[in-house]
Amino acid sequence: MDGKTLRKLLEEIKGKLGLNDRVYLRVKPLKRSIAIISLRTKRITINKRILSILTEDEIKYILAHELLHLKYGKIHTLEMEQELENLFGKDIKISILKKIKALVQSSWKNPNRSNPE
Numbered sequence: 001m002d003g004k005t006l007r008k009l010l011e012e013i014k015g016k017l018g019l020n021d022r023v024y025l026r027v028k029p030l031k032r033s034i035a036i037i038s039l040r041t042k043r044i045t046i047n048k049r050i051l052s053i054l055t056e057d058e059i060k061y062i063l064a065h066e067l068l069h070l071k072y073g074k075i076h077t078l079e080m081e082q083e084l085e086n087l088f089g090k091d092i093k094i095s096i097l098k099k100i101k102a103l104v105q106s107s108w109k110n111p112n113r114s115n116p117e
Helices: 003-017 056-072 078-088 091-109
Strands: 024-028 035-038 043-047
Touching (some): 056 078, 056 091, 078 091
Parallel strands (some): 024 043
Antiparallel strands (some): 035 043
């Protein structure tokens, strides 16, 4: 997925969440995270390795999750989880976790695979 498409998805989700802040977006390999947000700089960094395995809706979920940290802070609150569920349903989180688990397991099985980091 290219940067222009990611930016479009980010703006769409910002609108649904009622967020008007300028949010920066960066794609790069991350060792331990699917995505992270800096509350200070309002920059979301999304793991390059997951973009090829997730659907557009799953990527929107990831972006929404990070954006909701701007609204609720670092801690995962019940309100945050409820807002995600209202937007995307319950099953999408499970789908994402299964795909991430499969990605991690495949990298363990293929330790000689080139590391994109």
